[in-house]
Amino acid sequence: MTGSAGLTRATLLKDLRLEWRSKDATNAMLFFALLVVVIFSFSFDPTAEESRRIAGGLIWVAFLFASVVALNQTWARELRNQVLDAYRVSPAPANSLFLAKVWGNFLFVSGLEALMTPLFVVFYNLRALGPGYQLLIVAGLGTWALVVNGTFFAAISLRTRSREIMLPLLLFPISIPALLAMVEATSAILTGEYSAKFWIVLLVTYDLVFTMASLFFFELVLHAE
């Protein structure tokens, strides 16, 4: 594997290795997501039918909050010792770095979802009445929507003073269409009352538009002073 793809792979492997050694993002994200699930379970005591209606919202809000913890860590290692400057003075394409970070966050957040979903199923006694396989599609598309924007806005907020606050302020408003689609699609699949196709198409469109926009502007963000 050569060129941009090889560099993306090398950067992704480097990030996974660093995370494996430090577990900075994983520990914080897991602990936070677990807290959210437990707090939600104490706050609500819904029937099985009500659970199916509200679970889409609960699940995605929990994942959104937990993913912000991971996304805030995205560039933390590059900030230490100003490692990003080593990237900026090299001829390496900016998008290789960006895509590696997006894939890294996608893997972290997907792993979190895989661990937390069974807990949601148990706590809320969930069972899909619609086509269950579509939940995997919604999870993949929804996670990509969160991490592609999150990685991009985390890079922008690097140059702000209170970057950990800045990320959610930038990310949440722009994620509203995607979040709406994720929640509606998940609810549609769990209740089986209507088709999730429209919301899935909306998610695909959202992912394409924001991935292209992020790739287009990332070089500018990376080399900004």
Next chain:
Amino acid sequence: MLVETAPSPIPPVVTVTNLVKQFGRFAALRGVTAEFQPARLYAILGDNGAGKTTLLRSLAGLSLPTRGSLSVLGATNPREVCAQIGYMAHPSLLYDEMSGMENLCYFARLYGIDDPERSRSLIRWAKLDPQLERPIGQYSQGMRQRVSLARALLNDPKLLLLDEPFSNVDAGSAREMVRLLTELRARGRTIFVVTHQASLLEDAADEFVWMAEGQIVNRTPSLLAAEVR
């Protein structure tokens, strides 16, 4: 301020013309004009805030000039020739959690170098052991600086920009680094060293470039010459 130098038939490797860099209302560089010849070691000296690091970052393409122009290895935008520039900053630009060899292998990929032999030979050149598995965070400052220098040399650059390479380094390690730099200069590399420890370069540097308040105020062939003037 233009500081006169003897005309040379060899085209300069770096030319800066009336270079101004402002951060808000503060001018870090105030109209720097100078030429620098290839295969020479320049020591950039001056007090804190004199503009040394800003000049170096401008040459590396990390800082865009507010006004004026510069030419580095024939390009007006240093980013166009970044594959031929090596940059070592005051911070290490290394990942603390990875070993020296892991760091070099990763950064080599940024320059399209897949063969780990390049990283291995540079680690040995810097008098370190490629087998050392300790993360950089546990290295001594001297070892870290030498790995940092090795990182800047991964692409075998024609122009080497070093910002405070001897800071927090013991005398022995600093002398070793100076020896490595003179070796590079002898191989035709142009080297800029920003430092507060000018005496370390007394015998090695070809020229001492003195900066104050964002300008080059003097250029001398030796430290002694500066004292006499």
